[in-house]
Every structure is written in C-alpha cells, then in structure tokens.
Amino acid sequence: FDEFSRTISASYNAADPVGAARLINIDDERRPRVTSTMRLEVNQPGARAGDQQNDPGAGYFLQGYAAHYCGVPRAKDPEIVACSFIASGLRVFNISDPKRPREVAYFNKPAPNTLPLKSGSYAMSAPTFDVKRQQVWFTDGDSGFYTVKLTNGAWPKTLR
Numbered sequence: 001f002d003e004f005s006r007t008i009s010a011s012y013n014a015a016d017p018v019g020a021a022r023l024i025n026i027d028d029e030r031r032p033r034v035t036s037t038m039r040l041e042v043n044q045p046g047a048r049a050g051d052q053q054n055d056p057g058a059g060y061f062l063q064g065y066a067a068h069y070c071g072v073p074r075a076k077d078p079e080i081v082a083c084s085f086i087a088s089g090l091r092v093f094n095i096s097d098p099k100r101p102r103e104v105a106y107f108n109k110p111a112p113n114t115l116p117l118k119s120g121s122y123a124m125s126a127p128t129f130d131v132k133r134q135q136v137w138f139t140d141g142d143s144g145f146y147t148v149k150l151t152n153g154a155w156p157k158t159l160r
Helices: 045-049
Strands: 022-027 033-037 082-085 091-093 104-109 128-130 136-139 145-151
Touching: 022 082, 082 136, 091 136, 104 145
Parallel strands: none
Antiparallel strands: 022 033, 082 091, 091 104, 128 136, 136 145
C-alpha cells in the first residue's frame, strides 16, 4: 500500500496519484514484481476531478481515500485481503485470481464529530481476521473498534 494519497502539499490536485494496495509476487524473492493494484473508483482521476475536489476529507493529506494498511487471514493462498482505505473505511478484496482482484465487501461508518475531521472515516489500522467467526477486526481512528462479519458470499468457502 502507499502510505499517503499524494505528496504532502497545501493544495488539492486531481492529477495527484492516490495510494493503492498492491499484490506483489515474490516467487523469486530477488525479483519481486507487482501483480496487480487495488484502487477504488473514487481514486481514479475522473472521480478526483469531479465533486471530490470540494470534499474536505479528500483534500486533507492525512485523510483522503488512499489505501493504508492491509491484512490477510493466512500467509499462504489467503484468497481475500482486507485493507483500511482511510476515508473509505474497510475494504475487502477477493484475490483468488491475483491478476484480477475484486472488491467483495466494505464497511464505512461515518466518524463522530471529532478530530482530525468533523466527518468521514479515519480508517488507519491494519485489519486482522477471526477466521472461525468469519470476521474482520479493525479500528477507526475517530470512532473505535469494529467487528465486521462478512456475509453474502464474501467469505471464501475454503476459509470455513
């Protein structure tokens, strides 16, 4: 993942790159290579050039919609990955086909009116899994700890 959505600057620029989560193939540990990136629609230049320019969360360099930390339920063939996407909350991707990850679940609860911003998520934690209960655990910097149960086929059958 990228640490922040763009280089720290005082102004919003729709062309700035937005942080993404990456799947990296380490079959050859001396030559790791990016297999794919996981970027939300809100991270795309077209979305950034629209109404998002007026979103105070998107313009704040410590917030934005960038990926932050990710976690997997197991080290070998994890099948899913959960990532905090700062202002976009928790995002879960099916990575059973590493070249074509797809988002299968999300949880984005608006934060209470506290710092650092008065609205939106502040998802900065590394999600972890409770495989037995088919849950993802993560914290939001403004509103606390969450236990999110994956439903509607988002949880891979091989993890049951």
